[in-house]
Every structure is written in C-alpha cells, then in structure tokens.
Amino acid sequence: MKNDTPHNKKLDQLDTHSTSNDNEKLTTNQGLKINNNQDSLKAGERGPSLLEDFILREKITHFDHERIPERVVHARGSGAHGVFKLTKSLAEYTKAKFLTELGKETPVFVRFSTVAGSKGSTDLARDVRGFAVKFYTEEGNYDLVANNMPVFFIQDAIKFPDLVHAVKPEPDNEIPQAASAHDTFWDFISLMPESMHMIMWLMSDRAIPRSLRMMEGFGVHSFKFINEEGKVHFVKFHFKPKLGVHSVAWDEAQRISGVDPDFHKRDLWEAIENGDFAEWDFGVQLVPEENEHNFDFDLLDPTKIIPEEEVPVEIVGTLTLNRNPDNFFAETEQVAFHPGHIIPGIDFTNDPLLQGRLFSYTDTQLSRLGSPNFHEIPINRSVNTVHNNQRDGHMRQQIVKGKTSYDPNSIGGGCPFQAMMSEGGFTSQEERVSGAKIRERSSSFVDHYSQAKLFYNSQSVPEKAHLQKALIFELSKVTLPAVRERVVGQLAFIDMTLAWRVAEKLGVEVKKLDWPNQSVPADGNMIELQSEEREPKTRISEALSMKNTVKNTVRTRKIGFIMANGADGRAVNNLKTKLESEGAKVEIIAPSLAPVKINDGSSLTPKHSLTSTASVCFDALYISAGEESAKELMTPENRNIVLNFINEAYKHCKAICFGEGTESLYSNSNVSAKKHEDRGIIWQNENSPDMFIKAIAEHRVWDLETERNSQI
Numbered sequence: 001m002k003n004d005t006p007h008n009k010k011l012d013q014l015d016t017h018s019t020s021n022d023n024e025k026l027t028t029n030q031g032l033k034i035n036n037n038q039d040s041l042k043a044g045e046r047g048p049s050l051l052e053d054f055i056l057r058e059k060i061t062h063f064d065h066e067r068i069p070e071r072v073v074h075a076r077g078s079g080a081h082g083v084f085k086l087t088k089s090l091a092e093y094t095k096a097k098f099l100t101e102l103g104k105e106t107p108v109f110v111r112f113s114t115v116a117g118s119k120g121s122t123d124l125a126r127d128v129r130g131f132a133v134k135f136y137t138e139e140g141n142y143d144l145v146a147n148n149m150p151v152f153f154i155q156d157a158i159k160f161p162d163l164v165h166a167v168k169p170e171p172d173n174e175i176p177q178a179a180s181a182h183d184t185f186w187d188f189i190s191l192m193p194e195s196m197h198m199i200m201w202l203m204s205d206r207a208i209p210r211s212l213r214m215m216e217g218f219g220v221h222s223f224k225f226i227n228e229e230g231k232v233h234f235v236k237f238h239f240k241p242k243l244g245v246h247s248v249a250w251d252e253a254q255r256i257s258g259v260d261p262d263f264h265k266r267d268l269w270e271a272i273e274n275g276d277f278a279e280w281d282f283g284v285q286l287v288p289e290e291n292e293h294n295f296d297f298d299l300l301d302p303t304k305i306i307p308e309e310e311v312p313v314e315i316v317g318t319l320t321l322n323r324n325p326d327n328f329f330a331e332t333e334q335v336a337f338h339p340g341h342i343i344p345g346i347d348f349t350n351d352p353l354l355q356g357r358l359f360s361y362t363d364t365q366l367s368r369l370g371s372p373n374f375h376e377i378p379i380n381r382s383v384n385t386v387h388n389n390q391r392d393g394h395m396r397q398q399i400v401k402g403k404t405s406y407d408p409n410s411i412g413g414g415c416p417f418q419a420m421m422s423e424g425g426f427t428s429q430e431e432r433v434s435g436a437k438i439r440e441r442s443s444s445f446v447d448h449y450s451q452a453k454l455f456y457n458s459q460s461v462p463e464k465a466h467l468q469k470a471l472i473f474e475l476s477k478v479t480l481p482a483v484r485e486r487v488v489g490q491l492a493f494i495d496m497t498l499a500w501r502v503a504e505k506l507g508v509e510v511k512k513l514d515w516p517n518q519s520v521p522a523d524g525n526m527i528e529l530q531s532e533e534r535e536p537k538t539r540i541s542e543a544l545s546m547k548n549t550v551k552n553t554v555r556t557r558k559i560g561f562i563m564a565n566g567a568d569g570r571a572v573n574n575l576k577t578k579l580e581s582e583g584a585k586v587e588i589i590a591p592s593l594a595p596v597k598i599n600d601g602s603s604l605t606p607k608h609s610l611t612s613t614a615s616v617c618f619d620a621l622y623i624s625a626g627e628e629s630a631k632e633l634m635t636p637e638n639r640n641i642v643l644n645f646i647n648e649a650y651k652h653c654k655a656i657c658f659g660e661g662t663e664s665l666y667s668n669s670n671v672s673a674k675k676h677e678d679r680g681i682i683w684q685n686e687n688s689p690d691m692f693i694k695a696i697a698e699h700r701v702w703d704l705e706t707e708r709n710s711q712i
C-alpha cells in the first residue's frame, strides 16, 4: 500500500538509492559499476587478497558499521505509517491546526515498543508497550510519545535511570532478558510506594496484549491546550482501539515467546498487508485551568489517572495505520520521538516526570543516531521546510546556500525571519511561576494507594485472578525473602485478600508497615497516609476493566482449521465463507503442507503443518468435519499434537467448533470432561456459525477459566 501524502512524496524525492529495477547495475557507493561481486582481488588464483581491493574494503567497512546503539529503553519496536483524521473540531480549546480543521488528514508514523528487552527480545514479554505517534503537521512535527498504560512507575524524572537499571538485566550476569521477574526490579519496587498503581497495571493482562492493534494508548501526563484567545485547558490524551482491548493469558504469552517471538510485529505487518488497517479513536479529557484543584489527586502527578467517570473522554478523531514501512532500519529504527516536539496550541505542564523527559529525548538521539542532524533523516523530517542558522555537524544533508548563518543579519537580507504569533510563531503559555529553589515533592503527590485500589477494585473476577497469579509468578522468581515480604506489605495497602493470596504462595507473612528507614521520604508524610487507607472518590471505574471492552467483532481474528484428507468440503467451506465474510482470517493446519484432498474431489492448501505452528497462535479452532479426516488426525503420528492443539485452546478459554465425525477427537481431549454448558464449545450444525462467531467475538470465555482448568 502506497500513500500519496505530501510526506511520502517528499520521502520519494529524497530516495535516490532504494528501489531496484531490471536495468539497475550494482555499483559502489561512488556510483562505479561493479563487474564481479563474487571474488575479491587476489595475487594469483590461490594468492592473498590485495589491499588495493577498494570494492572489497568499501563493502566490508560498511558492513562493519551497520549497527547503531539500540534505544536504552524501548529497544524493540514495530512501526507503521498512517493518517490521523479529525472528526470533531477542538477549536474551542486549542489552536493546533490539525485539531481544529474538521475532516483534516494529517500523516503519521507510529512506533510501538516493549520497554525492558533488547532489540531482539520477544514481543510477548510482560511489559509496558510504547505507543509513540509522530504527526507530520503543517505547523511542524508533533510527537505524542505515549504508552499503553495511563500512569507511570515514578513521579520524578530523577528516578528514571534507577527504575530502568532495576528492570534491565542485572549488571553482573546480564540475566534475565525482557523480564521484570527478578531481584533488582522488585527490590526497587518494594521501596517505591509510588509505583504501586503502575504495578497493578503491569501485573494485569494489559501487559500482555493480544495484538498491538488491540491496545489503548495514553499520553500519561497532563498537557495543556491553549486556544486563540489564550484560554488554557489541561488535557489527557487517549487512543481507543476499534477492535477493543484484548490480551492473551500468561501461559499463552510464554508459549508464544518460543513459537513466534515476533508475534506482535508479524500481526501488525500482516494486518496492514491484508488491508485490515489498524484503527483507534482518538480522545481527550479536558479540564479548564481554573478547575485544576478540583480532584482528590494532583493533575501534575503522572501516577494518577483522571477517572473517565469524573471527566469523560471526548472522541475527536481517528488514527489509522495503513502502510508498512519499506525499510525497518530507515524508518522504525531511525525514527526519533520527543515529547518536546510540540506545536502552537499545545504546551507542557509542570509534571516533574514530563519536565525531565523534555531533556532526555534529544540527548539520547545524539548517542543513538550519532549526530545533531538526526532531524534530516527522511522519517524525522517535517513536511514544511526547515529554515534556520544551524549548520555543519556529522552527516549534514542540507546544502544551504548563501553567506549568512546568523541572526540578525543584513547580508542575507535578514533571512530567515522570526514568525509572529499570527503567522504560527510558537509562544509558550505565559504562566506565572514563583517559589523557592527546593528539592522536594509536593505534598499533593503522597497518596500512592487510592488509585491502585481503584484499579484493582474495578477488575472483573478473572482479571483479579490473573493479576494475583502474575504477582505470584514474578515474586516467586525473587530470591530474597525480605524483598518478597516488602512487596506483600505494599499490596496490603491495596487489598488485604490480594496480599494474603500472594503471601500464601510465597511463604511469607503479611506485614503491613514493615518499612526500612531509607524508603521513608524526607517529609515523613507517607507512613501516615498509608495507614489512613484512603478511599478514592471514584470507587470503581468501568473503563479500567477489559471485561467492558468491544466484543462485537471477529475482524482479523485468526481461526485455525485443523484438517486432513477426506475433510467434508461443504461443511468446511460453509464455515470458512461465513467467518471470512465477518472479516476473520481462516488458516488451514494439516499433517503436512501437501494440499488436503477434500471429499468433493477438490483440494485446499494448508498454510501450516501441525508441527510448524501451535494452538497459541490462533484465536479459535475448528476441527473440520469428516470421519476420514478425523481418523487421520488420530493416527499415532498426529494424535498427541492434535489433542494438544485442542487442549491448549480449551485451557486458554478459546472458542472451539467440532465438525460432524470428530467425536473421537472430542472425547479424547480435555474438552469432554466439561460438566456444564460451555458457550465456547460448539458442535457444527445450522446455527453453529453464528454461535461460533459470537464466541470468538467475546475473545475468551475468561469467566469459565477456573472450571475449564480444574477439569484438566
């Protein structure tokens, strides 16, 4: 898919090396045509290579320098191009043009990422996901560098290096990769009560999304909108996926990490290639400046959300990802985001985490991309032309003409000129600031548990169970009993049952106020507030539970059709057609990759063999009708693999449809042990396509998980 946006046209003009056609000849970087790319220059057929071989040297030297440092966090990423369309004007609140001109389309590049792992780590790590959006607006690039969780671990940027050092592999042995389940992370967390709200999110299934296309995006900090009259509103940004917010089970995540560690990257890529463009509603929560102090938390505190029940999210636009990058390195790797890339109508708040980020992002690009000219890399260029007096530096691309590179000047006719506000010149909000120079936290930041409670209390029963299990898994990997005990002590401030359940599995006691001295902040206030156990104003927020997400579509869901020779063509094709008409993707899994002969004499081509994929790669299974097919699937060679497919899907609460003649598969699998009606298990008949589709749309029957698992 090619998009003919101004940005892409601009990229194409710059692109002198990329596309190949039949007449193109291999050249050196100097444009010299190469006659032999197979042999180096030698002194005689069996002689040593010659230093003179500039073709060999150029090729190898370039190769030797192919790697650049990976991002210090968010190293593993997947990117895509797209468009943002404004569906409701925000002119009352901001003068940012891309948010005021109804129907306006702005090109974007989005990069999703995991945080802790290296560039080559698994997609399915339990982790926060980055959701960074670069809007190429006519007023300059605007970057919304967001995450899939609306809060953060820490309240002040000065702790960021500590947080990251704690979660990254430990410095002595570089273990573990892309995992928070280890001593140093939990040691840090156990001493950091402000992290507990974020820990609730991280231990929830939000940390293991089914797809990058099925997760939310949050700007986290409060930002400011400023309108033409200079009126200010606080604003929180939201992206809500049209397909709903869905996750996999932790057991699945671990399996997928082995079977297909690129699961999310592949899913996004394939969906876009198939024309199933990923879409989000873009929304804002707005608070007039004068209402800043109307909440029971501080709007500047990044460990807090504004509950949607208190300030609803107003949907104002659609984000669509519709084009895969042409080159991973040039685009996804070299894209450089920065929360400080803003445009008129948007401004920062004094959130101390945001303030620190404003320094960090340019600084990190200097070591990662190696030059202050990183804005000239095609993916980072703004759509409007850059004019300023900056010059030189490594890898400068722009050839600026003329004598002057200073301002003011008369020799260059005074160019380039400053822009007045009416011409789009950026001005910061005239905010009155006063105060003593201090290193202290505002007392409005000290309540660390109310919103952690709000999150936990808002979860459904299965979500709570998953969260408990995640904590048990993570803390069981911690080798120091004192650390486990301290974390349990923290949980006790959120929910006593949660603390007890986790404590029991860890073999520790629940001790509520067991604080080592170093964790008590200088103002000493924290302990008092902890024991007070405050209740948040909002006690339950429906928006925080994935139970209440979109569950009315099977679009892009992957359904595995397991079959062998002799499958019933009519039954298979009826169900396939019906599922595909609803937008689901059917993939055939067979004992081998040879075409499967179906009973009407025709054949179907499998995409996978039983051994080249696994149950965890699918959202639902159909065990194809046909006795002969079932018989082949139950031969000693296939039997255990096929039953494992079914048992895993059952355990992971997926929908399974059994075709006629597959009773032997049913009765030999764990499914047959079910004692009650299970709305995810369907026998094929006239009504079954609709029932199957309804069950798949539900994503998983999580509420039947205990029952399904207790039968295994």
Ligand code: HDE
Pocket (backbone or CB within 6 Å): 071, 072, 073, 074, 077, 111, 112, 113, 129, 130, 131, 132, 145, 146, 147, 152, 156, 157, 158, 160, 218, 219, 220, 221, 302, 335, 336, 337, 353, 354, 356, 357, 360, 361, 362, 364, 365
């Ligand atoms: Fe980042 N963060 N961050 N971060 N962050 C980076 O910038 C940093 C924070 C986020 O796909 C780095 O170019 C500090 C919150 C995303 O390229 C670095 C602090 C949120 C990405 C950096 C934070 C984010 C980054 C590493 C605390 C959610 C990936 C490479 C003050 C709102 C962007 C880079 C991409 C990347 C610093 C906290 C989101 C080092 C100092 C909160 C999505 O500059």
